[in-house]
Amino acid sequence: MQTLNTDVLIIGAGIIGASTAYFLSKQGLQVLLCDAGQSGTKASGVNFGGVRRQGRPLSQMPLAMRSHELWGQLSELIGIDGEYIRCGHLKVAFTEQDMDRLQAYNSSVASCGLDLQWLDAGQVHSRYPWLSRDIVGASLCPADGHANPRLVSPALSWAAQQSGTRLMEHCRITSSCYDGRHFQSETADQQRIQSRFVVNTAGAWAGNIAAMFGEAVPLTEIYPQMGVTEPLPSIMNVVLGVQGGGLYARQVARGNIIFGGSRAHSVTAGYARPSQQSVSMLLSRLAGLIPGIANAHVIRFWSGVEGATPDLNPCLGPSSTTPGLFHGFGYSGAGFQVGLASGEVLAQLIATGNSPIPIEDFRIDRFTADSGKL
Known part of the structure; x- marks a missing residue:
């Protein structure tokens, strides 16, 4: 040997x-x-x-803030930009109760330097007219963003x-x-x-x-399920999340919208495949969040395997x-x-x-x- x-x-x-x-x-x-x-x-x-700090627990903030600094040096570290963009992360609320939870979170991390901005319904619809009119408020972390894993x-x-x-x-x-x-x-x-x-x-x-x-x-296995649409006209200038979970989305430079928020079906330990039920649920949520893409073609679904505590x-x-x-x-x-x-x-x-x-x-x-x- x-x-x-x-x-x-x-x-x-x-x-x-x-x-x-x-x-x-x-x-x-x-x-x-x-x-x-x-x-x-x-x-x-x-x-x-997603390359976001917003939504993380207070215990993870020092780690997330240091990582934010390192992401800013990404090209120097790995020789490419990795399609990393600091476009902002917008977490939206559909109910008054979720608004209260968002505001409570914002208060809990006020000293962390996230520069969170609170938007009421009118401000959300003015800045992001492509979003659902049912949104009652949102929190914006302007320096969060996304990259190509x-x-x-x-x-x-x-x-x-x-x-x-x-x-x-x-x-x-x-x-x-x-x-x-x-x-x-x-x-x-x-x-x-x-x-x-x-x-x-x-x-x-x-x-x-x-x-x-x-x-x-x-440690348990979880199987996040994601999908990607055909290339679409550029409408999204921010990464999206929903208070309470269930959906997240971003649009890349080529026009494709990448989204996720449901769980795939585990075939055997260490492997998973998209679930028809969760695919339908995810598409319904996406159309509800961004009504203008309800008829867009989805070209692929996939999943990964992650360890959760x-x-x-x-x-x-x-x-x-x-x-x-x-x-x-x-x-x-x-x-x-x-x-x-x-x-x-x-x-x-x-x-x-x-x-x-x-x-x-x-x-x-x-x-x-x-x-x-x-």
């Missing part, structure tokens, strides 16, 4: 794993980035592409490689243990990897890696059982925007032992009986 030696083994080459590899390689560490499939083709490459996630892996990372695709880790000095990990194709550190960024499959080190996490917060930081092991998973369908800062945090923890971003709420052991959080 061939043995590969490296400073850091990263399991999972999505946006968080690739970001971690990039920042570690920039600091001179030897990094091996492994993925069971191809880099950036799971949830990191097939998600909606099919470009950004693979480009991060490329940038990491340019900085010295070694990428191994179709390399599934079947076992890993810590011998007191090094991690000994084995792959499905009979290779052994010896490393000083292991980073678990395996997405929906990260619970299996954590279990190898005695860290049981109540009970509190919808990620597991980010050091292992509770094993020195040198770090986790970054469980983003519950909202990891694309914070992926860059998550990778930076993990790299800082490995290289220096600390990070300026508070991550106490993201401890992996918070779900255990003795954590005090059950």
Whole structure:
């Protein structure tokens, strides 16, 4: 059995794993980035592409704000713009009760620097005449936006490689243990990897890696369902969300409107396909939000597989059982925007032992009986 030696083994080459590899390689560490499939083709490459801070819980705001800074440097980091646009994120309300919830949220994050703007019904209809007349109010975060995950996630892996990372695709880790000095990990194709550190960024499959080190996490699979229309005249100048969930949408430069908000049907663990029932529900919601595109042709539906935690917060930081092991998973369908800062945090923890971003709420052991959080 061939043995590969490296400073850091990263399991999972999505946006968080690739970001971690990039920042570690920039600091001179030897990094091996492994993925069971191809880099950036799971949830990191097939998600909606929203790059928003609005709507995130207060505990995630420091991470989201740092990521916002890094997104502003995207071209410098990965060599392309990734179709990243800061067009604003508009969250709309259809009822007075949802308006109250939106305003309560805005008050709770007032000190975070989001520059949220409250719009009443008249202002919404004046600025966005293509939206439903049933909307009673909205909150605008003007510097949020969207990007193309099919470009950004693979480009991060490329940038990491340019900085010295070694990428191994179709390399599934079947076992890993810590011998007191090094991690000994084995792959499905009979290779052994010896490393000083292991980073678990395996997405929906990260619970299996954590279990190898005695860290049981109540991680469940979710299957966000999305669709895309034919190219349409440009009408949307903002990313849309609805208070209470159920629908989100954005329009790209080519005119296609990308939308989502329902759940696909799970065929078997790790896989999903569009559900006829949820497709019909999603199309009805979209037509209700943007009446002018009710007759537009939808050219494709798809889904991805993401790992979700009970509190919808990620597991980010050091292992509770094993020195040198770090986790970054469980983003519950909202990891694309914070992926860059998550990778930076993990790299800082490995290289220096600390990070300026508070991550106490993201401890992996918070779900255990003795954590005090059950």
